[in-house]
Amino acid sequence: MKNISDLPRLPLGLYPTPFYKLESVSKRYGRDVYIKRDDLCGVALGGNKVRKLEFLLAQAKADGCDTVFTTGGVQSNHAALTAACAARLGMKAVLVLKGRETGERRGNLVLDDLYGAEVHMVDAESYEEIYGEMRRRSAELAAQGHKGCLIPLGGSTPLGSVGYVNCVREFTVQAMAAGVRIDHIVSATGSGGTTAGLLLGARLFQPGAKVTGVAVSGDPFDKIVPELAAGAAEILDCASAGNPGDFEMVENVGAGYAVPNPQDTSYIRALAWDEGILLDPVYTGKAYSKLCQMLESGNLSGDGAVVFVHTGGAAALFAMDLG
Structure with missing residues (x-):
């Protein structure tokens, strides 16, 4: 495998971004829930x-x-x-x-x-x-x-996806330093590249962890994400094959892409009140809402930590009604 650090890269963000436990959320759901704050990457209002x-x-x-x-x-x-x-x-x-x-x-x-x-x-x-x-x-x-x-x-190209392979490597180091074992990694999926990078990164640095993408549009991400992950693996000269069940796509599109779901608003508001974290109604709000619903229904197996990757997007809060 090639070293990611050897690929041409411009230092645009401030890394590593914070990785920490959402104490109030973890208490509410009886499960350790961590967040990777890529909304705090130091450029504009941040984001993946x-x-x-x-x-x-x-x-x-x-x-x-x-x-x-x-x-x-x-x-x-x-x-x-x-x-x-x-x-x-x-x-x-x-x-x-x-x-x-x-x-x-x-x-x-x-x-x-x-x-x-x-x-x-x-x-x-x-x-x-x-x-x-x-x-x-x-x-x-x-x-x-x-x-x-x-x-x-x-x-969302194979080369772009490498950025999120690197993200998993980054929070793997952070999790190890905190003594955290990760079972699940969850993020919004809008074009597929971030989820593809998380998938390949998990296979390389978090074997045994499951990656769940929350689709916010109707694109065929079941095909798009593995194809992008395979392309990123080719760039890194590494195997892309994983274990059965290490990847899943779920959806929370609602009325359509970029149309807020009224049912997500309570989850967006709760995270703002409890943790001071802002989610947008297009990507992260829909993904976090779905994650909470999965926690409520007991659909996330195991007893290890769940990591929510915050991919940014707060500017949309100033452009549309939450519903």
């Missing part, structure tokens, strides 16, 4: 995309790119964090977002503007149309002497 961008933008820089194109929904955390990281590196960010232009600037759109990103709204049926628009704009810039890097939705 920074670990991916450290590898993806290192590759872009190595390729001589001066412009970064990416996409997502109107309130995309990935797009805002890409803009933030690109600005730090002296690169131009062009965000081609899937949605209608309304003239409103709230939530992540405010951050996009603060980081100097060029933002385009495209009312498209599919992301294939969006990628076509990104390629068209990149070709226009190329004719002006610039070189663009196209990063797909969520930065």
